[in-house]
Amino acid sequence: MHPVCSTGEPEGRQMNVNGTRTDTTVLVVDRTAAGRFALGVVLRRAGHQVVAVGSGHEALVELDVRRRKGTLPDVALVDVELPDMSGFELCRRLKARPHMAGLPVVHFSAGEVAPGDRGEGLEAGGEAHLAMPAEPEEIDAVVRAAVRAARLRADDQAVARRLSLLSEAIVGIQAARSPQELAEAAAEGTARLTGSPAAVFVLGPDDVLHRGTSRNRTSLALPDQGAHQAVVALLRRLAHGQAGVRITSVPAPLWPAGFFRPGVPHDARLVLIPTQDGTSAVCLATPTRGVRRVDPETESLLARLAQATALAAEPLLMYQVERHVALTLQHSFLPRPHRLPELPGVDVAVRYVPASRETEIGGDFYAALRTGEGVLVAVGDVVGHSLDAATVMVEIRHALRAYCVDESDPAVLAERLDRMLRLYHPGVTATVCLVLIDPGTGRTRIANAGHIPPLIVRDTGGAEYAKAAGPLLGPGLPHPPPTELFLEPGDRLLLVTDGLIETRGTDLAVSMEHLRAAAIGAMPGLDALCDTLLTSFGHEREDDIAMLALRLTN
Incomplete structure (x- = not known):
């Protein structure tokens, strides 16, 4: 690298011959020492700092060093005829490097500028072409114009980047x-x-x-x-x-x-x-x-x-x-496990798990009631996720409590709930499974309105779903007579809402079979059954979960 005259000021802020501070650094790439000296004098007098080298290779080395220091020049003034490569080739190499692509390049050559030279310089990425010798004022004007244009481009690119970042941020927010x-x-x-x-x-x-x-x-x-x-x-x-x-x-x-x-x-x-x-x-x-x-x-x-x-x-x-x-409404009307009514001859365990905080509230519920003919239990779900769904859920629970004062047949209760829903909430649908149990005999009658049927976990080690099906509440379709079966002492009956097992992309029948297998493997007891199923299926669910398990105490 050929040394150049220095004024002794720190690099990046030198004094020109008129005593004014400079804010522009020019890299001069000239094959002759005399040319480097002459250009250096002209540029310093115009208020620029000058770094001079004599070949394309020296220019690339100097730029690499300055890039690592963060002190790249503002413009390169490049001789077309260099000893190791043309000025056009040097320009192409600079523009191919991401950290130097924005460096403006002004080519110069002795004598008149041939149209072909000017065109090749522009094709290589150059800003302009000077014919030497040139007046000092022209050299300064061309250099300053090149720097000004590069800075405007950099400002435009910075604005575009910031607007892109803003757009990305807003997408994330939404x-x-x-x-x-x-x-x-x-x-x-x-x-x-x-x-x-x-x-x-x-x-x-x-x-x-x-x-x-x-x-x-x-x-x-x-x-x-x-x-x-x-x-x-x-x-x-x-x-x-x-x-x-x-x-x-x-x-x-x-x-x-x-x-x-x-x-x-x-x-x-x-x-x-x-x-x-x-x-x-x-x-x-x-x-x-x-x-x-x-x-x-x-x-x-x-x-x-x-x-x-x-x-x-x-x-x-x-x-x-x-x-x-x-949630407050739903929880306030769901009976607390320790406040369930005393149900002679039947042990009951319940669980209620809200969905994740980001998911809307659902209309899941459970109920356990004494009737004239035994114990009535129910689990249901109002279709939809909103405050309205939770409100309708509360109405269904209250209606069920009122109806079973003088009526125990689960099929009749399902019909009455269906009429109530159609009268006061047309267009709203719900599923519910109603189970009436005589604790003395184990006789069990089931009315299932569009819900997952009860799972009977036998004391002998097997488990099967009750063959009970019917239309959901709301459309006004007739409900079949209740399905009848008998529970033996030690058998456990399980009612759940679909929030426990329903998964997008998985057939509900497959999920029900997984539930049956998990119930068979659960430890004895109602709490053990509920906790095992929640551990197996209840993580990060998209819907609320209501669960009720019971067995005879005789």
Whole structure:
């Protein structure tokens, strides 16, 4: 490499001959020492820093070194006739390297520029072609124009990348199934837009806080409950009376430490927006201490991301409130296992397992009632998943309790439930299996309205489903007479809703056979039977599970 004159200033910021600071570095690739010297003088006088080499190979080595240091030049001024390769070939090699493809190249040659040379230079990726000798003003103008064009292209590419990141983040936000998933997706999108750790808070009604942190946060302990309560109070105060996006900074003493990096205090830059109904708020938080200030363009993108998050948050939060109401309603009307009525001659065990938090509430239920002719047990499911389904479930349970005061026949009860559903809830359907047992004799009568039939687990070691079938409740179809069988002491009768075994893509008959095999292998006892089946089938189900098992005590 040929040395060039230096002014003694640190690399990247030198003084030109007029004493002004330079901000542009030019790589001069010239085969002659005289040419390198002359161009260096002209460019330095124009305010540029100069790095000069004498061949294409030297240029590639110099650029590799500078790339590793992060000090690539702003433009390359390349002689067409180099000793080891043409200037056009050097340009092609530069453009083929991902980290150097954006470096603008200006070719130059002695004398007039042939049309073929100009065309080949442009084909290789060059910005322009200078004919030497040229006036200093022309050289400076061409170099500055090449740098300006390259920077505009880089700015456009940066904007396109950021918009692409914003679009990806919004897609992730819209796919969220819960406020927690929403906060996590928004935190990851915020981190990618800013290049720093991020925390996102979705503040719901009653000050319920959902928090998400980006994956580039150090994976150690998160702040304690006190820090979360401090964030709730701060967000409520900042969001009070606010409309639209608010961007503000909060100093470290007021912003709890640890959300961005464990145990480390940071000033926080907050992008805050309330939901449209004003009951909730979304906050995107990034650190500012030790992190370069987010520029206005990035903050504009974060404002859009916050708006998208708030729009997605409102229905998710509303649904969560509805689900809480439905669960409360459903649980309040399902009898607690320890509060089941005393049923002479029969032992009963029940289980109720709600589906995952992200799944809608269902209409599953169970019942165990005393009647004039014995013990009536039932398990059913209102078709659908919503607060309406849970409400209809409650009505069916109350209607069943009222009807069995003076009627015990399960087929008659099924007919009455069907009429009630058609009269008060047209279009709603439900399944139910009703079983009437005489504890003294073991006589068992079953009316099955579209439900999984009871499974009889014999004390002798076998198990079979009762041959009981009929139409579901709602369409108004006639119900057949009850199926009759006898239970022996020690036999266990099992009723379940399809949420226990139903799996997408698997035939229900196959799942029922798996259930039968698992029941045969269960340990003796009602609790052992229920717990074995929940362990085998009850993980991450998409629907609620209701289960009732009984046996005679005689």
